[in-house]
Amino acid sequence: xxxxxxxxxxxxxxxxxxxxxxxxxxxxxxxxxxxxxxxxxxxxxxxxxxxxxxxxxxxxxxxxxxxxxxxxxxxxxxxxxxxxxxxxxxxxxxxxxxxxxxxxxxxxxxxxxxxxxxxxxxxxxxxxxxxxxxxxxxxxxxxxxxxxxxxxxxxxxxxxxxxx
Numbered sequence: 258x259x260x261x262x263x264x265x266x267x268x269x270x271x272x273x274x275x276x277x278x279x280x281x282x283x284x285x286x287x288x289x290x291x292x293x294x295x296x297x298x299x300x301x302x303x304x305x306x307x308x309x310x311x312x313x314x315x316x317x318x319x320x321x322x323x324x325x326x327x328x329x330x331x332x333x334x335x336x337x338x339x340x341x342x343x344x345x346x347x348x349x350x351x352x353x354x355x356x357x358x359x360x361x362x363x364x365x366x367x368x369x370x371x372x373x374x375x376x377x378x379x380x381x382x383x384x385x386x387x388x389x390x391x392x393x394x395x396x397x398x399x400x401x402x403x404x405x406x407x408x409x410x411x412x413x414x415x416x417x418x419x420x421x
Contacts, residue, residue, distance in 0.1 A: 330385040330399075333371030333392050335416055342366075343415035346377070347401070351408035358402040360388070363415040365395050371416040372397055378410035385411065 343363040351357075363369075369392055374385040382404060389398040403409050 328376040328382050328384075330372065330374035330387070332373075332387065333369070333416070335371045335373075336418075338419050339370050339416040340419045341414055342417050343413065346410075346412045348410045349401075349403065349408045351403060351406050353406045356403055356405045357408075358400055360398055360400045361413060363397045363399065363413065365397075365415060365417050367417040367420075368393050368395060369397055369415055370418050371414075372399070373412075373414040373416075374399060374401070375412045375414075376410070377412055382407065383409035383411070 342365045345361070347359070347361065349357065349359060363372075369390070372387060372391065376382065383401050385399060385401045387397055388400050390396040397415060399413055401409055401411055
């Protein structure tokens with residue numbers, strides 16, 4: 258009974274606020290009879306939150322796509338004629354207060370057609386990049402820089418065109 262009265266009082270107060278900008282007196286709200294109000298619509302807080310989040314997502318660009326592009330590195334196209342010549346998994350534990358950078362050299366005897374650097378850990382993000390060589394060269398120097406205090410767990414794959 259108390260919760261129903263509270264809902265009615267809140268609805269009456271909200272209606273009075275919409276009609277006029279004046280806050281109703283406590284005596285006016287207390288005199289409201291429950292039988293006089295035909296329907297009371299109460300909006301769930303979760304519904305308002307979901308709608309607000311939807312509007313926020315529409316107005317802002319997707320940030321998860323940006324994050325996934327920073328964590329993984331995909332260069333070139335892999336076709337049926339390509340083979341993997343370098344496939345290694347690297348893991349580095351984080352040191353509190355320190356940002357670390359590690360470089361890995363991938364050698365190939367043929368020109369590189371694709372490079373994939375894939376993050377295997379969701380919690381420890383780093384930024385991979387190719388600093389020397391790369392597509393069209395026979396080597397690639399790949400660097401991975403960690404965030405401060407975090408490590409990384411990455412897989413590096415280098416592809417070349419297979420000749421018959």
